[in-house]
Amino acid sequence: MNYYRPPLSDIRFLLETFDYDGVVGKIPAYSDFDLETCMGLLEAYAQFCVSELLPLNEKGDQQGVKYDPETHDVKVPDGFIEAYKAYCMNGFASLPHPAEFGGMGAPLVLSTLAQEIISACNKSFSMCPGLTAGLIEALHAHASKEINDKYLAKLVSGEWAGTMCLTEPQCGTDLGLLTTKAEAFGDHWKLTGTKTWITFGEHGMTDNIIHFVLARLPDAPSGIKGISTFIVPKILDDGSRNPIFCGGTDHKMGIHASPTCVMNLEDCEGWLVGEPHKGMRSMFTMMNAARLQVGSEGVSLGEAAYQNALEFAKDRRQSRSLNPELRDENHAADNILVHPDVRRMLLNVKSTTEGVRALIAWIGINYDVMHNSEDAEAKEKASDLVALLTPIIKSYGSEQGFANISEAMQAMGGAGYTADWPVEQYMRDERIAMIYEGTNHIQALDLVGRKLPMKGGQLMRVFAGEVTSLIRECSGDEALAPYVAALKTESKRLNETTMTMGAAAMHDNEIIGAVANNYLNQFALVTLAYAWLRQLKAVQSRPEDDTLRRAKMQTGRFFFELVLPEAEMYAKKVAVGKGPMTEIDVDLL
């Protein structure tokens, strides 16, 4: 059973709330993409995902991928190749990519919201076009015209797929440790090394696979300042096989239909992308978008789990309501939706899912402004918000997304634990999101160690300014008063935490490592409160009996009363500092 319906009406509401037409719609590069056009594209996209990809999700999980050690080939599950071709035929692979290379040139916020839908229908499948999109973005930003002319059109159409070959057995979080070597070979390079955790490193879905490989030139400084990026095509121009071979696939808890490969490079031909030793730059280009996508996976599978739990609940009768008025005397038991605890679980999932989705819509819009607005001031502000919020969305989105799937399962009881429902697969598929594209601790360090001090604290001030304006705009609206007050309290508390932490970290950097995760979660809850208040403000203009208004009011209320109180707890944990972690004897662990 699977009850997933793409949340198109919530997406439309969010685009309206964050004034898509007034912001992205006004950017000349996006003049063909007004809200209605975007919604039309999303509807077509959603229809395709539900009809073509959703039916392959459970089968793909069960079948998994098959590695052949003799040929080094990887077989994806049945139906994936056909679905991928149909996906590309429909033009979906080209959605956000530049028109000059055959792309549709749609706003990034659109493909980010589309990502939620494809991921809910088939997270494993979505990773192939997802990685390719990252590669396209990196090449477009950093590669030579020659390289782009040669590769981009085929990548944009989806005829070829891309990968990201970053990590190695000895280096995951710490890319500075990487040892893959590049040696001069005529006008290009030969690369040798071993890459691990390579998503869709090998598969039979496209004629060629273009690997984006991090490696060191012979004269490279050590650490991350000596990393260069290359493209290494599986098939060379003359049709011969470049010796980059899959050495095996990982057996994982989830995303079974997404091959996670060890890739062995033995004197592979590669072409430098960007300047020597400046590879981290290209990598971060694709990483930021990818991190937004990962946060969106939590929304995606949290939403899908929620919908399934809700459908289960609608059909399930068990025990009597503690409120005599809600008892249905025609049945021996009441529908479980009468039970406050079932509602608590569902509202917990719904309020955090819709909160993070709102953040993603907001930051997605800012991403488009940052890239393509012609207003320099708007660009800088957008860029500040994107930089600040991206690690929060990635970390909180993945952590809460996973927790939400577990909560949805809890509402279903034993049924949710079986493969009769998709929720257990969602849980297995989602868990990796807290780890990949930079573990959640890396996100927290990025937030506290890089983003807060950046430009003398400007990013935080820009966000605080948004909060202040919103509070001002909402003042006087009685229906919003308790939520305005709560946002005020928590954003004040966040400022205090930030100052105290910042002051302590000036003397002692190690504190950052100790408190960053709790701080990120405190911050995340404040950003969600902001996103919720924006939504609640937006629905005030609707008639009182409007269902969306009523739904948002009750879900938002739950968030403010029963989720936001967690912020204070995180603040208290931050205030503890580093002692319990650093004043220990590690041998006694």
Next chain:
Amino acid sequence: MNYYRPPLSDIRFLLETFDYDGVVGKIPAYSDFDLETCMGLLEAYAQFCVSELLPLNEKGDQQGVKYDPETHDVKVPDGFIEAYKAYCMNGFASLPHPAEFGGMGAPLVLSTLAQEIISACNKSFSMCPGLTAGLIEALHAHASKEINDKYLAKLVSGEWAGTMCLTEPQCGTDLGLLTTKAEAFGDHWKLTGTKTWITFGEHGMTDNIIHFVLARLPDAPSGIKGISTFIVPKILDDGSRNPIFCGGTDHKMGIHASPTCVMNLEDCEGWLVGEPHKGMRSMFTMMNAARLQVGSEGVSLGEAAYQNALEFAKDRRQSRSLNPELRDENHAADNILVHPDVRRMLLNVKSTTEGVRALIAWIGINYDVMHNSEDAEAKEKASDLVALLTPIIKSYGSEQGFANISEAMQAMGGAGYTADWPVEQYMRDERIAMIYEGTNHIQALDLVGRKLPMKGGQLMRVFAGEVTSLIRECSGDEALAPYVAALKTESKRLNETTMTMGAAAMHDNEIIGAVANNYLNQFALVTLAYAWLRQLKAVQSRPEDDTLRRAKMQTGRFFFELVLPEAEMYAKKVAVGKGPMTEIDVDLL
């Protein structure tokens, strides 16, 4: 890879801390079981589990169980039958059971602590003897001499296995809805119905399976007051097959090697256990012990995950310490144990795992006092503590256990997500613990709706008395002062929450349903604080450089400073009441 080592030294420490020899050792029924004897038994048990059951764990997960629709047989994974026979041959199946039926008659606290070890080595396997033990306990307490003489010896030896056939498709949480019928048949009964979620309902491990079945007599009142219990052997005295057949096995997220069966009963012969319509009594006999065991599963797999994460961490170098003094210049990166966030994750798991283990040891000891002490006053006090703490241990133990496995995985990064390590299996195996043996919400309702009001609030007073005595005993010890203060604050807060909630619930019962889960978690943290303070007090008598003393002090400190603050957050959520859940339109979910 698998690094599990049974935590025998912590178990010994806990038995000493809770004065096993002075309490259980003084009970005549347990005169053969002093602490040394118990530890000897546990060591032998642990050795068996590690050498015979642990090697079957991963294979069992991969192979799963096979149902044959033609024969209705279920095939357990390779090696399970042999391991089960060896387990029984060693006498382990008979550990806690009455000597008059061939059991060892060991204290329950011993088998509860043993449960942690078997479950860590092979949770799926452990469920077969676990269910049988529950049946033995129920029969011993409620069945006629005739039935017991016939079945108990073979169940105690493990020659036959037992099941619990409670739930049906339409009734899980709400057993009052059950419809399986019993009709008179000579001096016994014939039963017809369908049972679901039956653990080890069918398997080839024993010659006979004795099912404990809940059903209704023809004149039964509706609801749970009309439930009777029966035993239904798979094979009848004359060797013929009783028509109770497995109709299929569930495909689950985890515990793949434990068959979860649909059992179809068609005019099966059954014998009544206990009085007609009083079946819930026998059911609860076995449920209480089972709930303690389920809480222990969280400790078990949390501990195993912790050990694996720690071993991984010891070998992993990644990034530089933020503390220059900790940098190892002989390597390009530092061991990840230098990073405060890795320590935070490990200490979070360690402090809650050891906290719940301490509670289990304490309540396990009280369980033995309750059953076998000759001191009536001690019996009653023990019984109060068991009744109060059992739902807390089951619910918090399973919830935190699951969270702990996820936290341990996070410390390992991508490696933890692969099947190269056992942690992903632990996570899948553990998740069901929050659901079975009464969902965690049922535990919370049991705590708030039954245990708090019981005997006019006496249970809570007994617990509060324990806290007060401990605080008094610790006063004046400077090393413990901050922890004494924290326990005082949080136990005061818990009393306030309890009073306010109780007062509100007098007017409105529905509040209980709304706040029970948050209340249980608040209470759980206070019980953990109690259990930690007892441990910290106990180590004060050791030399200052004693490693156990130092380890407990640093782990306990982490608990008090970085886990206990969650209690206040739960209190705040309880204080919100029911509004966000009840003042909603459920159609807008």
